[in-house]
Amino acid sequence: MASRIKTNAEKYIVCPFCSLHCDDILSKSDGKKYSISSEASKVSEANKTCLKKIESFNINAKSILTPTIKNKKANLSSALKYTRQILKKQKDAIIVNHGIDVSGVRSMLNFALNYNCSIDHINSKFLYQNIGIVQRTGYMATSLTETKNRGDVIIVFGNNILCKTPRLIEKVLIPSNSLCTNAKNKKIIFIGEFPDKLLKNLSKKYNISYIKTKIDYIPDLLNLLSDIGSIKIPNISKALVTKIKPIISKSKYLVATWSASDFINSKNPDKIIQAISQFILDRNKISRAACMPISGSLGDTTSSQTLTWLTGFPSRIKYAHGSFVHDRNIYNNEIIIDKKNTDVVIHISSLSPNKIKINENLKNIFIGHPNSKFTSQPDVFIPVGIPGIDYEGIMFRTDNVVSVALKKIRAINLPTTKEILDELT
Amino acid sequence: MNIKLESGNIFDPQNNIFNKKMDLYIADGKIISKKNIKGKINKIINCSNKIVMPGAIDMHTHIGGGKVNIARLMLEDFHIENNKNFDSSSIIAPSTIKTGLKYIEMGYTTCFEPALLPVNARQAHSEMADIPFIDKGGYALLGNDDFFLDLLRKKASQSMINDYVAFILNATQSIGIKVVNPGGINAFKFNQRALNVDEKSKYYNITPRDIISKLTQSIYDLGIAHPLHVHCSNLGIPGNYLSTIETIKAANSLPIHLTHIQFHSYGNNGDKAFSSASVEISNFLNKIPNLTCDVGQIMFGQTVTMSGDSMSQYRNHNHAHPKKWMCMDIECDAGCGIVPFKYKDKSFVNALQWVIGLEIFLLAEDPWKIFLTTDHPNGAPFTSYPHLIKLLMDRSFRNDILKQLPKSIRDHSILHTLKREYSLNEIAIMTRAAPARILGLQNKGNFSEGSDADITIYDKNNKDIENMFAHPIMVLKDGKVVVENGKVKNYLWGKTQTIKPEYDASIEKVLNKFFDRYHTMKLDNYIITESEMSNLIGSEIVTNKCKYERKQ
Known part of the structure; x- marks a missing residue:
């Protein structure tokens, strides 16, 4: 390398905790504890939310830094030995991935190969909704930077997408700078059931429109906006549709964005995503338009990308008879665990702050970050570092095409997920 | 030992x-x-x-990166192959493990991914690091990225362009530069549906000729061994041989490599307005010293086409078989399109494509200038290479298959008149020595003292x-x-072949501003370091030498 850019005394980190993986965040660390700040020009309410979240992974009184066996402290070698004993007896174990980096996924696959166990990601059900379009029909997609610089009209579908990616608006949808469009003239159309307060606040700052409707009506609404059919939708006035249509028809680069998990309570999530995709395909006959689904809050994209290149399948696989086989129903972790079609569950969670459900009727091995929370104690808990906080790693962004290099900002001497899995393999 | x-x-x-x-x-x-x-x-x-x-060298095979993984994902229902010791992934979109196994079984020891998007380089290298046995490398895509097109619009100096090209090679750990449909992928993002060699893009007001001229000059100035690797304008369009010839001229006699030339050698004569222009293209190949080509031979059967050329792939999506496809605009960098396709021997167009590729092979006078590829998997999976070699070496075998194609093909082809049969010497040149030479791999493709002992032994x-x-x-x-x-017998893991031309670090300041303003990641995160290659991505690098010191 001929030269490298010098960084400040404060270190830029790449946030590992949402699928935007912002890298304009600064950290200071004394080796153990770290603090996070933002570039002065980029402090916003959304940004503050992110900073708090990243800092919440500091070690606290409840952090578990030592392995436990049946909720009693143990040293690492004892924990590994006990884990091996459980694995030796297992007949049909399943790994549930709650979020790891590329190196963790690689090792997870080797581990599964060694113990003939199945693998699923906790968010697979959402993953398959988006993958479904690619596997069934046609699909036009775009990425974050394209949206930032080319998108002149953006339709945001759903209800909760902005909570999952707090900086989506300021970084991507309506940024301060845009290469090929006038950032100030960008228009956002929200369609779905967003909190009124959120939209009220956004409307003070941005050029937004809102079509408030139940998620299940999205396909019909898109038909109305495309002049296909004339079905009446409750609480949607003709005047509102008439107002929105020219915004869409004048767009030069329309972007549709959603988070599949927002549709999970609808009658037919697949139909909604299919309708959005078809709407975008139709727009491309005369103009340019593309989809930008948001996913990956628990390393979903990292897991699906890595498993796909290693096996051909993104999730729900099992090593059997000399190769990995895939079945999205048979290897569904929820079904397997609920029906107790397994004897050992190996939870791997280096990112999630959420409380993870433990089925007490099964053996549970938990390889997770020190601030992990669970509904009941697993048989073994082995604390591991967080990628991007405790060790360097690679993760994929929501748009799948960009992967980022996570950095290490503290040294608390925890092993990595890869190291533990390799040790057990 | x-x-x-x-x-x-x-x-x-x-x-x-x-x-x-x-x-x-x-x-x-x-x-x-x-x-x-x-x-x-x-x-x-x-x-x-x-x-x-x-060991054989495949200089153009799509084995890693975003589009390859989309194809794997899209074609999940094809992953039912059941060979012992292999995973079930389909050979048209194989897993990384299967890719390595199949290549090494055929005696291929070094392979190059030809469409490495700079912003996707981390993924491409991570995937390739998981391909066992072989050494690998990539050609970074330029010529559709907004930063480069903006440099051209602002009439930046050749020296500044050279700095940018050298920076990209360093930052992406690549060994060459490729341009796909020069300017066309970018123009498609502004809703242009075609871009001919001398047609200006509406937004940047730049022609593909401008892009080819600047990039070939840059590669030459920097002393990079591999000439600009060009996927020409108008892929697959009848009559496109004319724009292919104009692309050759745009290089101004500097070295240029035209890839999958078969897809760019189409005339529009005859009752079907689709004809072979293999003679016209071969004439250029034979007379211009600095011109090289790989063929991109098609074979009959199911495959999947994957390309950075989103403009062409969108145009072709109606031909998808099965009926599913995907196109993507990517990060103000490039694009991609994935369209599954079945080449049918009963189809006049597909049969003539098969003929055109073979005609080009057989009309090429110098085996050092032409390379054996199927543009895996676009023309066919790489596992069809032995079959292709037999087609080149055995005229009667070739003619037997020709006879099974639609009769009208003979009226549109000279293939049956070509008596040439490739020799083993020529096969050794085009699959070993020539690709090593054109890629600047001093230690590959030969048995000189000090070269890597990558060796294939046949019965x-x-x-x-x-x-x-x-x-x-x-x-x-x-x-x-x-x-x-x-x-x-044994698993081992190859290295990544790169080149590191010098550049003036001031280009990073310009890029840094551009990234902070327009990108969604920092420049520092875009750059892949050597330590990242070995520690995170998982592949050690080999740095090949430039041919000479930078000229400007």
Whole structure:
């Protein structure tokens, strides 16, 4: 390398905790504890939310830094030995991935190969909704930077997408700078059931429109906006549709964005995503338009990308008879665990702050970050570092095409997920 | 560890050795002369009645990166192959493990991903790091990225453009530069649906000719071994041979490599307005010294087309078989399109595509200028190479298949009149020595002292040439036996081939501003360092030398 850019005394980190993986965040660390700040020009309410979240992974009184066996402290070698004993007896174990980096996924696959166990990601059900379009029909997609610089009209579908990616608006949808469009003239159309307060606040700052409707009506609404059919939708006035249509028809680069998990309570999530995709395909006959689904809050994209290149399948696989086989129903972790079609569950969670459900009727091995929370104690808990906080790693962004290099900002001497899995393999 | 390969029939075109019975020596993974061996010979491999060639090199094969993974994902229902010792992924979109296994079984030891998007380089390298056995590398895509087009619009100096090109090669750990549909992918983002060589893009007001001229000059100035690797404008369009010829001219006599030339050698004559322009293209190939091509031969059957050329792939999506496809605009960098496709021998167009590729192979006078590829998987999966070699070496075999194609093909083709049969010497050149030379791989594709001991040994008594090339009896990688009696014996992991031309670091300041303003990641995160390659991505790098010091 001929030269490298010098960084400040404060270190830029790449946030590992949402699928935007912002890298304009600064950290200071004394080796153990770290603090996070933002570039002065980029402090916003959304940004503050992110900073708090990243800092919440500091070690606290409840952090578990030592392995436990049946909720009693143990040293690492004892924990590994006990884990091996459980694995030796297992007949049909399943790994549930709650979020790891590329190196963790690689090792997870080797581990599964060694113990003939199945693998699923906790968010697979959402993953398959988006993958479904690619596997069934046609699909036009775009990425974050394209949206930032080319998108002149953006339709945001759903209800909760902005909570999952707090900086989506300021970084991507309506940024301060845009290469090929006038950032100030960008228009956002929200369609779905967003909190009124959120939209009220956004409307003070941005050029937004809102079509408030139940998620299940999205396909019909898109038909109305495309002049296909004339079905009446409750609480949607003709005047509102008439107002929105020219915004869409004048767009030069329309972007549709959603988070599949927002549709999970609808009658037919697949139909909604299919309708959005078809709407975008139709727009491309005369103009340019593309989809930008948001996913990956628990390393979903990292897991699906890595498993796909290693096996051909993104999730729900099992090593059997000399190769990995895939079945999205048979290897569904929820079904397997609920029906107790397994004897050992190996939870791997280096990112999630959420409380993870433990089925007490099964053996549970938990390889997770020190601030992990669970509904009941697993048989073994082995604390591991967080990628991007405790060790360097690679993760994929929501748009799948960009992967980022996570950095290490503290040294608390925890092993990595890869190291533990390799040790057990 | 000292190894002697005894009494093999050696093919080493780089050293003008063709079918000469001699011994080869290996020490610590490298070729060594007998006189320089220290200590005793630890292992003797009897190579009598064996053909011994350097490991084959595939200079254009889509084996890693975003579009490859989309294809794997899209074609999930094709992943039902059930061969012993392989995973079930389909050979048209194989897993990384299967890719390595199938390549090494055929005696290929080095392969290059030709469409490495700079912003996707981390993924492409991560995938390729998980391909066992082979060495690999990538050509970084330029010529559709907004930063580069903005430089051209602002009439930036050639020196500044050279800095940017050199920066990209360094930052993406690549070995060459490729341009796909110059300016066309970018124009498609502004809703232009076609862009001819002298047509200006609406937004940047730049022609593909401008892009080719600047990039070929840059590659030449920087001393990069591999010429600009060009996927021409108008892929697949009848009559496109004219824009292909204009692309050649745009290089201003500087070195240029046209990839998958078969897809760019179409005329529009005849009752079907689709004809072969292989003669016209071959005339250029034969007379212009700095022009090289790989063919991108098609084979009949199911495959998947994957390309950075989103403009062309969108145009072709109605031909998808099965009916699913995907196109993507990517990060103000480039784009991609994935369209599954089935080449049918009963289709006039597909049959003529098959003919055109073979005509180009057979009309090329110099095997150092033409390369054996199927543009895996676009024309066919790479596992069809042995079949392709037989088509080139066996005229009667070729003509037997030709006779099975629609009768109208003979009226549109000269293939049946071409008597040429490739020799083993020529196959050794086009699959080993020539790609190594054109990529600047001094230590590959030859048996010179110090070269990597990547060696493929074939059974000379095997009279079926296709079978012989499909199943070498032994393959050595870095001096280690990895295939023996046709079976994979040991796993090992290859390295990544790169080149690191010098550049003025001030280009990073300009880029830094551009990234902070317009990108969604920082420049520092875009750059892949050597330590990241080895520690996170998982592949050590080899840095190849530039041909000469930078000229400007």
